[in-house]
Amino acid sequence: MENENYITKTISIKDIDTPCPDLKNTDKTSTIAEWFINWIESALSRNKIHDKDILPSKSDLAYMLGVSIGTVQNAIRTVEDRGYLTSKQKKGTFINAGGKCTRKLTSKRDAAINYIKRYLKDNNFKTGEVLPSSRKLAQITDIPLNTIRSALQGLATEKIIEKNGKHEFILIDNNFSLTDAEFETLVEKVKKDIENYITSNCKISDKLPPNKELAKMFDTGIKTINDAVTLLVNSGVLVTLRGRYGTIVSKMPSENNFEPPRETSIFAPAAQTAYYYYEKTVQRIKRMITENYYPGSKLPSIIELSKMLDLSPNTVRRAIKELAKEGILASTPGRWGGTFVIKTPAEQESSYQWIAVSSDFISDSSK
Numbered sequence: 001m002e003n004e005n006y007i008t009k010t011i012s013i014k015d016i017d018t019p020c021p022d023l024k025n026t027d028k029t030s031t032i033a034e035w036f037i038n039w040i041e042s043a044l045s046r047n048k049i050h051d052k053d054i055l056p057s058k059s060d061l062a063y064m065l066g067v068s069i070g071t072v073q074n075a076i077r078t079v080e081d082r083g084y085l086t087s088k089q090k091k092g093t094f095i096n097a098g099g100k101c102t103r104k105l106t107s108k109r110d111a112a113i114n115y116i117k118r119y120l121k122d123n124n125f126k127t128g129e130v131l132p133s134s135r136k137l138a139q140i141t142d143i144p145l146n147t148i149r150s151a152l153q154g155l156a157t158e159k160i161i162e163k164n165g166k167h168e169f170i171l172i173d174n175n176f177s178l179t180d181a182e183f184e185t186l187v188e189k190v191k192k193d194i195e196n197y198i199t200s201n202c203k204i205s206d207k208l209p210p211n212k213e214l215a216k217m218f219d220t221g222i223k224t225i226n227d228a229v230t231l232l233v234n235s236g237v238l239v240t241l242r243g244r245y246g247t248i249v250s251k252m253p254s255e256n257n258f259e260p261p262r263e264t265s266i267f268a269p270a271a272q273t274a275y276y277y278y279e280k281t282v283q284r285i286k287r288m289i290t291e292n293y294y295p296g297s298k299l300p301s302i303i304e305l306s307k308m309l310d311l312s313p314n315t316v317r318r319a320i321k322e323l324a325k326e327g328i329l330a331s332t333p334g335r336w337g338g339t340f341v342i343k344t345p346a347e348q349e350s351s352y353q354w355i356a357v358s359s360d361f362i363s364d365s366s367k
Helices: 028-045 058-065 069-081 108-122 134-141 145-157 186-201 211-217 222-234 270-292 302-309 313-325 359-365
Strands: 085-088 092-095 161-163 169-171 238-240 247-249 329-332 338-341
Touching: 028 069, 028 145, 058 069, 069 085, 069 145, 108 134, 108 145, 134 145, 145 161, 145 169, 186 222, 211 222, 222 238, 270 302, 270 313, 302 313, 313 329
Parallel strands: none
Antiparallel strands: 085 092, 161 169, 238 247, 329 338
């Protein structure tokens, strides 16, 4: 009987007492997955680990096994498919003593598995026939190579394909089911969550909370938020402005037609204008040095400079690095360190070589 007073813990690498598998001349992912299952079953039976205990980090496991983190991750996904583990984003991978699969948000891997199944059906693959290489499948399905590799491993776990002596995947069972439903990835679901948030809380031209805040709001990773925001930018719902201006609502998600607001469309894309503001910051700091400092003087800290110049610390930091390359400034670490003036900048340039206004706007306004 499980101890009701037991507190879930993170398993230490030294607590894994099952010898590491021999990975020579084997499919590493499958071998590691079977090793995981054997260890979990044995450790649970001996009360060495318990339900909801958390696996060591993937990097620690990879170091112990002598493989890449990606290989460990693929093996863990296979063990999840068998019901022994459950992963929760930002929390870890948990032991599932009940041995039942927990329904998760559909992953890109799940969608890739269905795409490959559909490809095999559409092309009438026969039992024993060799599948195209993972690179070829990635080209055919327009799915990232790593996702395809993970999907192939998933199909191997389902006993639909297996590797032959040439390390090629062959079809061993063509009597598999194929869903007609479209898979929805985690990014797409988070995109819908953001759309619902915008509909309920925002109006056009409102600023969206920072991505880090959105990640906490929707209990997901920052990369997932970044990808979801990118989808909304591509659909015209959001527009990302430079620096501290952030991400702005440019249309409501329910609107089909999209014409960028005048105040946002006049700006050139961030990729074309970032250097303009970076160069402008460099010139402002040069001017400040010329007017207020001399060789040997110590500049204020980056935080203080960012407040003085009304710029982000990161922008100031990049500008200081550029001035260091020009031999104008030098930075030293430590308690008595800082950023010091080495020489006075040359005469200021009269104009900038970059412009922050969209060329399309200029051409339209000149008509």
